[in-house]
Amino acid sequence: MTKSHEILKTIGTSTINQAFSHIVNNSLGVVSLGFLSGVMQVRNQNNADKLINRLENAEIGLDNELIKSNEFLGFTSKVLIALSTATKNEKISFLLDVYINGISHDSFKSISDKLNVLIDIISSLSLESISVLVETYRFHKEEIEQNVTYVKISESLSQQLKLSEKDLLSHWYLLSGKGLLEQQPLHGRGFMPFPSSWLKDIIHILEVENRIQ
Known part of the structure; x- marks a missing residue:
């Protein structure tokens, strides 16, 4: 795995775990928290691994500057959260493909706001x-x-x-x-x-x- 992919994996896993920690803490009681946190941690790690694997297979050149940019971090966070709520493998695969299409676009940074909105919308669609x-x-x-x-x-x-x-x-x-x-x-x-x-x-x-x- 390249250094860029290692950075992405660290950022992605941290982002999704923080997001779900907030959701869990505000919606569940103490008894359920430990079990669900463990389940979500495994699920989130699996999603991060799938995202990294898709990036490696797509062979997209990612420099460290792009990976650390607000546009990239924001879009990746959106996709990871969408993956964590997807219930069907077909939807997960589709979201991963959309992610690759988005970050490989020549004008990715200039259209990143639209991409973030797009992820919100398709997450809500069957x-x-x-x-x-x-x-x-x-x-x-x-x-x-x-x-x-x-x-x-x-x-x-x-x-x-x-x-x-x-x-x-x-x-x-x-x-x-x-x-x-x-x-x-x-x-x-x-x-x-x-x-x-x-x-x-x-x-x-x-x-x-x-x-x-």
Whole structure:
């Protein structure tokens, strides 16, 4: 393991343990504290190890100056906390991939605030909602020269994602509330979803091949 990765591992483990120590101390009684603290310590260490392994496999060049920057520390802290609350392996893998996409971006420091907000948002979303988001964007991108209608996009995504029209519309409402989609009202039948300008700026971070199908 390189010196940079050792620094990252120390910072990451310390950050996540401090965050959960605060949560535990403010929400649980003394009897439960010892057991849960031990469980969380193991879980947090495992997440830190997964993050380091993903960085090593990605072979991203990280200098000590970047690792110690406020932007890097803030983003890494966000991701570690998100990992600690994720309950499915698929969500953990997705978050790790998003992390790699983020720190490897050429303009990482200038977009770090958006990345932190992005992690907060996707932490609150199911993988199904994330799939709906990514595929809605892709549909509009691929059909840019076509006359995209509600019927066309709803039928296509419902079939592709195996969702009912009602469930698909519920996801669109949720994603609109997060600022990721914009609504164009339709007469008597829901609304037409369009990618928001904010989503267009960060979609490349979310497009993880072979993860979101």
